[in-house]
Amino acid sequence: MATGRTHRPATRSRGIPEATVARLPLYLRALTALSERSVPTVSSEELAAAAGVNSAKLRKDFSYLGSYGTRGVGYDVEYLVYQISRELGLTQDWPVVIVGIGNLGAALANYGGFASRGFRVAALIDADPGLTGKPVAGIPVQHTDDLEKIIKDDRVSIGVIATPAGAAQQVCDRLVAAGVTSILNFAPTVLSVPDGVDVRKVDLSIELQILAFHEQRKSGEESAAGDGGKAAAVTPRDDADQGPDGDVPAVMPA
Amino acid sequence: MATGRTHRPATRSRGIPEATVARLPLYLRALTALSERSVPTVSSEELAAAAGVNSAKLRKDFSYLGSYGTRGVGYDVEYLVYQISRELGLTQDWPVVIVGIGNLGAALANYGGFASRGFRVAALIDADPGLTGKPVAGIPVQHTDDLEKIIKDDRVSIGVIATPAGAAQQVCDRLVAAGVTSILNFAPTVLSVPDGVDVRKVDLSIELQILAFHEQRKSGEESAAGDGGKAAAVTPRDDADQGPDGDVPAVMPA
DNA sequence: TTTTGTGAAGACGTTCACAGCC
DNA sequence: GGCTGTGAACGTCTTCACAAAA
Known part of the structure; x- marks a missing residue:
């Protein structure tokens, strides 16, 4: 987010999508935990589960970094930890x-x-x-x-x-x-x-407000006031990654 | 997160896009500040500036809630505060x-x-x-x-x-x-x-890691090991408003 | 076989630009 | 004239589905 890339050089640019960058820390944390348990390799499916995302997304994300996996086997945990750390700039102080x-x-x-x-x-x-x-x-x-x-x-x-x-x-x-x-x-x-x-x-406070919005639609699909009907099932936004967004309110006039 | 969920787009009829929901608290905070200064109406341009987004996005966001503005004039501050609060479910405890x-x-x-x-x-x-x-x-x-x-x-x-x-x-x-x-x-x-x-x-810690990633590309770029060189210039950023783009951040007092 | 890596398709989000109303 | 509301264009992100590699 914040960094908006101006244009998209497209060709041969090493640009990693912002959405991917935001998930790298998540993968890194899951990988670090595996590393501490001395797990040598992990499949996209397993790692995705540990990080709370789906495996297709994870593989696509990693594909922006390079081809660090081995088909039929998975990813080398230590190697990936290093590559992601380097990509994020965490190898420096x-x-x-x-x-x-x-x-x-x-x-x-x-x-x-x-x-x-x-x-x-x-x-x-x-x-x-x-x-x-x-x-x-x-x-x-x-x-x-x-x-x-x-x-x-x-x-x-x-x-x-x-x-x-x-x-x-x-x-x-x-x-x-x-x-x-x-x-x-x-x-x-x-x-x-x-x-x-x-x-x-x-x-x-913004995060809480977003939760309140979804919470509101859970209880009672009927009732409520205002708008026309809006039948909708529970809105599952479970996605693992959080996305902070927003700001905070100040005071509320009664 | 957690389990890979079934993705249910749900939202058929009156559904408000998630990205919009995430910005409503931002607008609400800006509106509340205006309300405290007894400002009666505000244009999409002014409100957008106060919330740190661009006006087209703000108008599109509001269009999902309904037509609460007046052409040639702008939006009634108090009325919008109420509508957004209600939409977010903040009118209840x-x-x-x-x-x-x-x-x-x-x-x-x-x-x-x-x-x-x-x-x-x-x-x-x-x-x-x-x-x-x-x-x-x-x-x-x-x-x-x-x-x-x-x-x-x-x-x-x-x-x-x-x-x-x-x-x-x-x-x-x-x-x-x-x-x-x-x-x-x-x-x-x-x-x-x-x-x-x-x-x-x-x-x-994830937020800091994302900052580190961008910080890393700011200071000159030196090739690291590996692939071909990837010289890249400093990324100038586009938007005028500092806007976080993928996410919105916001608050907290010490 | 198993599992990666990736084009292609599709969903979602943003921006443009202007018609429509004040 | 000024400003909102919105279709359409455009861009980004996610998911699908399968060829390729080990």
Whole structure:
């Protein structure tokens, strides 16, 4: 998503579809689990089940990376782990800063999935002087005043914003000015960024609203108000991959 | 996810495309902000800018809901807020339980976007007896042993899983058995659920990995081992509005 | 045989561009 | 004139189904 590719060079471009990129982490996680159990090879069917997708999709996805499987056998687990990691850029170290160390920021700092995937929490930053110096997940929180210096000294290119909505755009602007080119935004705001900067947003309230929409159609296909009839069975959107989308609402007028 | 489902497009008559449903919360948030500023009407162009999408998409989205605009004028803000809220099912109260009260669970419990949108935190549940009774966000944490009773007594249909990965499937099974039919999963696991149960997943580490992928192609490109060279220029991005494209992100306060 | 890799078909989503109404 | 609502064009993603390889 965020990155929209401009045109499609089509010929000989190594472009991997965005939908495929979004699933690679899923495959990687399933493969890592197999690797830990020392499973040597896996078929598209098995791996697809573990990742929660269907096998045709998985094979098509892998076909964009190259031909890493063996017909009649399946895929070599270790080899695939390496290839996907490389494709995602996880074979290198990515220093990340987390700005806004409230409950969410602390949860992110403590999240093990980061470190294990090539991400390194380079710094925790918060505007509250009372937090400065206090360790969270073993890392001392630094004050916002030092944001630019931290980004530059550590050559941080990925920033996570976990501040309240009101501070998000300002923090974003400072991160970008200091050199950050990828942002993961947890604040309920649409961020403006210059071209070349990637933003992904995670919004929990939006996810809940989407669930509510489907939940609403489950109970009672009748009743309800408004529109004409809309008979429809349960809408199964079970798809494994989540797709975050959306934003968060603010207040609701009664 | 989980099991490869039968794909039932369902949606025959009045079905709203999933992509549209995922954007409705975005529009709602932008509209709510306008409503608070007492703006009476808004054009598709203005609203689209506020929501971070383009106007053609917004108009098409609204066309699935009905014809709520006025040509030459725009949309009535209050009326649209109501229509979208109704469509999303936010005009009713949705009790929600959060299972797993670590930093993340606490962050969710404290999240204001919940209550303000028709969602009510009916209970906080954790397996740690040490937490039982302790208030988080003003709500006393209850023990996992009482999960079934809580779900049934409060007629909870939406559950949020914020436990470690290892406990997620088990918690999921219990929630479903007790009557929950929509689950928001924060644990890095693929959940198996029976038909009719909806699962959405939010995975922090996956979002970062996707960013890393794009970040990797920004900084010069050097051939890696393997295939022929694949020099590629920096991808300039198209859309003016920062828009995540496949997914939409959004929110959360610290 | 088993299972991959992939053209081709189809479903879905986005954008265009303009007719229609204010 | 301004702006919505929408058919049609276009692009992307998913699924099918089978030839090719081990």
